[in-house]
Each structure stands twice: as C-alpha cells, then as structure tokens.
Amino acid sequence: xxxxxxxxxxxxxxxxxxxxxxxxxxxxxxxxxxxxxxxxxxxxxxxxxxxxxxxxxxxxxxxxxxxxxxxxxxxxxxxxxxxxxxxxxxxxxxxxxxxxxxxxxxxxxxxxxxxxxxxxxxxxxxxxxxxxxxxxxxxxxxxxxxxxxxxxxxxxxxxxxxxxxxxxxxxxxxxxxxxxxxxxxxxxxxxxxxxxxxxxxxxxxxxxxxxxxxxxxxxxxxxxxxxxxxxxxxxxxxxxxxxxxxxxxxxxxxxxxxxxxxxxxxxxxxxxxxxxxxxxxxxxxxxxxxxxxxxxxxxxxxxxxxxxxxxxxxxxxxxxxxxxxxxxxxxxxxxxxxxxx
Amino acid sequence: xxxxxxxxxxxxxxxxxxxxxxxxxxxxxxxxxxxxxxxxxxxxxxxxxxxxxxxxxxxxxxxxxxxxxxxxxxxxxxxxxxxxxxxxxxxxxxxxxxxxxxxxxxxxxxxxxxxxxxxxxxxxxxxxxxxxxxxxxxxxxxxxxxxxxxxxxxxxxxxxxxxxxxxxxxxxxxxxxxxxxxxxxxxxxxxxxxxxxxxxxxxxxxxxxxxxxxxxxxxxxxxxxxxxxxxxxxxxxxxxxxxxxxxxxxxxxxxxxxxxxxxxxxxxxxxxxxxxxxxxxxxxxxxxxxxxxxxxxxxxxxxxxxxxxxxxxxxxxxxxxxxxxxxxxxxxxxxxxxxxx
Numbered sequence: 001x002x003x004x005x006x007x008x009x010x011x012x013x014x015x016x017x018x019x020x021x022x023x024x025x026x027x028x029x030x031x032x033x034x035x036x037x038x039x040x041x042x043x044x045x046x047x048x049x050x051x052x053x054x055x056x057x058x059x060x061x062x063x064x065x066x067x068x069x070x071x072x073x074x075x076x077x078x079x080x081x082x083x084x085x086x087x088x089x090x091x092x093x094x095x096x097x098x099x100x101x102x103x104x105x106x107x108x109x110x111x112x113x114x115x116x117x118x119x120x121x122x123x124x125x126x127x128x129x130x131x132x133x134x135x136x137x138x139x140x141x142x143x144x145x146x147x148x149x150x151x152x153x154x155x156x157x158x159x160x161x162x163x164x165x166x167x168x169x170x171x172x173x174x175x176x177x178x179x180x181x182x183x184x185x186x187x188x189x190x191x192x193x194x195x196x197x198x199x200x201x202x203x204x205x206x207x208x209x210x211x212x213x214x215x216x217x218x219x220x221x222x223x224x225x226x227x228x229x230x231x232x233x234x235x236x237x238x239x240x241x242x243x244x245x246x247x248x249x250x251x252x253x254x255x256x257x258x259x260x261x262x263x264x265x266x267x268x269x270x271x272x273x274x275x276x277x278x279x280x281x282x283x284x285x286x287x288x289x290x291x292x293x294x295x296x297x298x299x300x301x302x303x304x305x306x307x308x309x310x311x312x313x314x315x316x317x318x319x320x321x322x323x324x325x326x327x328x329x330x331x332x333x334x335x336x337x338x339x340x341x
Numbered sequence: 342x343x344x345x346x347x348x349x350x351x352x353x354x355x356x357x358x359x360x361x362x363x364x365x366x367x368x369x370x371x372x373x374x375x376x377x378x379x380x381x382x383x384x385x386x387x388x389x390x391x392x393x394x395x396x397x398x399x400x401x402x403x404x405x406x407x408x409x410x411x412x413x414x415x416x417x418x419x420x421x422x423x424x425x426x427x428x429x430x431x432x433x434x435x436x437x438x439x440x441x442x443x444x445x446x447x448x449x450x451x452x453x454x455x456x457x458x459x460x461x462x463x464x465x466x467x468x469x470x471x472x473x474x475x476x477x478x479x480x481x482x483x484x485x486x487x488x489x490x491x492x493x494x495x496x497x498x499x500x501x502x503x504x505x506x507x508x509x510x511x512x513x514x515x516x517x518x519x520x521x522x523x524x525x526x527x528x529x530x531x532x533x534x535x536x537x538x539x540x541x542x543x544x545x546x547x548x549x550x551x552x553x554x555x556x557x558x559x560x561x562x563x564x565x566x567x568x569x570x571x572x573x574x575x576x577x578x579x580x581x582x583x584x585x586x587x588x589x590x591x592x593x594x595x596x597x598x599x600x601x602x603x604x605x606x607x608x609x610x611x612x613x614x615x616x617x618x619x620x621x622x623x624x625x626x627x628x629x630x631x632x633x634x635x636x637x638x639x640x641x642x643x644x645x646x647x648x649x650x651x652x653x654x655x656x657x658x659x660x661x662x663x664x665x666x667x668x669x670x671x672x673x674x675x676x677x678x679x680x681x682x
Contacts, residue, residue, distance in 0.1 A: 060609030060610070222604065225602060225604055229604065244608050246608070247602075247605045250605055257601075257602055258599045258600055258602065259599055260598075261591060261597065261598055261599065262603075263566055263585045263588055266585045266615065266616030267587070267617070268401030268402060270616050270621055273604060273607055273614045273615075274607065274612070275606075275608035275611050275612055276608070276611055280611055
C-alpha cells in the first residue's frame, strides 16, 4: 500500500463558475484505522451539481466545506483494512468518502455494494444517489399517471436521463431538454424518450415545447431552472406538478438572477411546485434500489458514464459537469477497480 | 316592481389599474322569467380580486367578460318571481347574479341562504366564497399543525383576515401583513392575530419578519405576491408550504413583473408552493360552510364589511378594493335588504 494519500481540498470559495485554482491537490500520509474504523481505497468518485452549494460560505441544508478541507463527495471504494466488525477487507462500499485516494470511515453513511449485481460505478449513478433522486423525485413528488406528459430538463445528465426513462416505464410520454445534439440523440434513440430538443440551438423554447408536448406538460422534472423553466411553466397543464430537483443554471450566479414571477401560473393551473432532496427518502432507499436494480438488470433502464482518470482530474471533471460537458454520469476513476495498486 | 334594470357592463379592457371609464352603466327592462327561471332582486354584490382577471382578453380558468357584457359577480338577492320549482318568492339566494339590480337565473350556481343564520351579507364573505377560500386554502393546501407559524399576506382583506383566524383556531401562531395601520390594529387587537405589520411603512420586510416570526414561517398564505412574497419565502421553514391564493400585486401589471427566482428556495427548504381555486373544493362546500357558520355563531370567527350604496358605485368599489382601501370585505349594497322597493 502506498504511504501517500492524495486529496483535493477547497482552496478558495468560487466566485461564479469554479476555476481549477479554487482547488488544491495536497498529500498526506495514508491513515491507519482506529478501533471501529475501516480504511478504504477509493475507486470511483462522483462529481455532482449539489457540490457547488457546499463551496459557499453558508448553505441551506448541509455543512459547507471549509477552506483547506477535503472536498465532500460520494464515492465507491474497496476496504483494505478494517477494525470495524461491519466491514472486511475486499468489501466494496459506497458513501461520503470525499475527493481523495484513501478514506477512513467509521461506517457512517456507508453501504455495501455487490459488485456482481452491476458494474461498481453504477452505485454512484443509476443504482445510487442519481437513480434514487430520479426515482423518488419523479414518482413521489411528480406522481405521474400513465398517458401523461413528463418534461425533463437536464435530460442528458445523470438524473434527468433516468427520470425520463422511469416516466416511460410508467406509461408516460417523456420529452427531454438537453444541451447538445448528441445528448438529444442519445435520450431519444438509445433511451426511448419520445422527443427532445437542444436548447442551445433552439431560439424559441416555448414554440418547440408546443410542438413536442401537444397535450401540454403534466409533470415538469426540473434540473435546470432559469429561462428553460420559464418556458416549461407556460405549458403546464391543469394540476401540473413541478418537481424541483435542481437549478443548475443558477448555481454559479454571482448575484441572484431575476425572472418572470411564476406563482400566478400556479393559481391559474392549480399547480404545485415542490422541492426535495433525495435524503428525504432515506428510509425508502431499499425499495428504490430494488426497483432500479431490477430495471437495469432487465435492460429497461440504461445509463451512460464518462470517466476522468486520477484524483488530480476531479476539479476539471467537476467544472466540466457544471458546464454540461458530460453525457450521463460524470465520474472520476481514482484507482483501478479490479485490484491492488 | 320597477321596470328598469340598471347594469354595469364592461366598456373597455383595462390597461393597468382599472378606471371608472372602463365600465358603463346601462339600463334595460327588467326581464320576466321564462319557464324554469326565477327573477331575483340583487341585494348585495361582491367585488373580488379575481374579477380583474375576467376583464382580460384571455383567461386561464374562466370565460372572460366580453365588451358590452354585464360584469360577472357573486351576489345575494331575493327571489321576486319564480317559474322554477326550486325557488319561491321571498327566498334569499347567493350565486353569480352579476353587476346589476335584477337577474334572471335558471338556478345554475345558486344556493339558498338562510337569513336567520347570519346577516345576509355574510353569504358573500365569511360564509361564502372568501370564507371557503380561507378554509380550504389554509387547511387543505397549507395543512397547518398546532404550534406552527402561519404568515398571511393581504391579512386585512376578506380572505386573509379569515385565514389568520382559522390558523389561530388550529393552534397556530398567526402573523399578518397588511397595508394600513388600522388594518394591522384590527387583525391583532380585534381578530387575535399574534402580530402584524404595515408593509407601506416598513422599510425592511425581511428584518420585520425575522422579528415577528422568530421560529420561521411554516405556512405562507399568499394573497399578494411580489416583493412581500420574496421576503416571506426567505423565512420559510424546512417543509414549508406556500398557499398561492392570490397575487393581487400583479393583477394590474401591464407587462409581467420580474423578481428573484424562487424555485431554488423550494429545494433548500424542501418546500411546496401550490395554487388552488376555491371551486376545486366545490363538493366539500357543505362541510366548509358548516364549520365557518359554527365559528361565526360561536363568536370565534369575526368579520368586517364595508359597503358602497347603489349599483352605480360598483366600479369605484371594485377599484378601491384593488387598491386595498377596504378593511375586511368590500360589498355593494344594491338594494334594501329588508323588503320590497
């Protein structure tokens, strides 16, 4: 085992879009587990939009990352040494291991992952937080009924691409908004969305939505916010539901963006907008993971992953994800999944 | 019976705040009921914020009033002649009788009102549409729990003043925002709100809300929208609920107003914003009216009315109400409630 643990710490609070200089690679000795701890070699690290919020000085629902602290992040890894009776060397686990090559954990927030059920990386995507976010957000907040139209923004991303497929599995029409022609091709041709469009090359979102959602929008699964959402709200049906999952278009705003006020639409449409965090459904994760795993194994739920190699590449992977460069799930391959280094 | 029916018709679609010249008084012969109809002498006419929407060229949930057509409006009246077996001369009824002195009705939307249960005018306020709006909006959309804080905007109006009292009846802390010192005095001293403030003399809404809602806001019953709502949303608690009842600050906007985007708050707070119309609860009106009537009779629910005399005064009464000049419910006394003219 190497003696050095390479970690990415937050060097500065980003102003607007994060820059690589807002992060710093540091080296420290690989720790030894105390009683009750396990030492885990990180294999895959997830980079997700919510992490942008953790880089702020204050945050609504989680503790911000301090300057000089290791960046927070979900990861999968392999237990290499354990003084915790719940974990043995060779176990694969998923949890908040952080942006680093080795993590010590007392087991808090860790779950074991079965590498035979699906590729290990899926535990950070379709069979992990993004999958559960799509599952509970769509089904519990959006409550789609067969025959309804579900519109998804950020449809080429980790959560949106799954939300649209889950809508299809429930008999809905799924329409996606994404940021590249390849993303639109992927969600329609490979994932089975009924339609989609590239907002970067579409001058009039509202006209396009009218064309692609001729019966209006019953559930709008919003990962993006901003002007895309303004247009979507205009097409909401009576008793429509806005699943407020993410607002990635706003995360890097230096000062809060303004836009048309939308509460009046909620009265006219008797509509509901509801925000959620996947953690709100923690007690029901086993149910969600069972459904997602079954769909993946049956080939009914497809996913795509994009890898950056090495922990040093995590900041660039994160920044690229915020800019929409990923198709599907963006991951950092921190170490070789198949064995010891 | 007089031969002439005086009516207020829509003369022009208002641009911004309606003017008296947007309305016109016309005279026509009092109609005679056809088979199945009743002729009703209007006693009280209600002027309500929703009517502003009916003056637009297009409307989300109701048929707009055409130019030259009698203005739509709820009223109570006395049946003076009937060829409908459901109604007899001397019956008092409430329903969409319009801005006029006499109305013919086939009974659609009419309900009989018991003049012994409460003053007749209450059928347009606490025991009518505004009361039902407060009741179902607060209890079904807001779902307050004892001990929670309920913040009400437009708290000096017909709906808001009732919503705050119903919150108190359910064991909540009720805080009101209103547009005059007398309105604030009334809701706190006479109606039992725990606190309130006059937004017209309060420079920093957010600081004032922090002072008056030290435990945050669990339910925000919004009649107003705009900058008051922007401040309220900042104080929403985890799992807060925004009851989107009205947005009177926006109704006269010539072009849609912009403001800070608020969906992000819904994620951070896992909050819900939901619009509704009282008509959505039509099947449950008997339940709502029974509760409201009991509270009024027991002295637990208080209301205040303000009268303008004569149908010719309806436009001014409506315009004054849009400007917040009313305390409690604004009515037009179209004819003498106590007997024949």
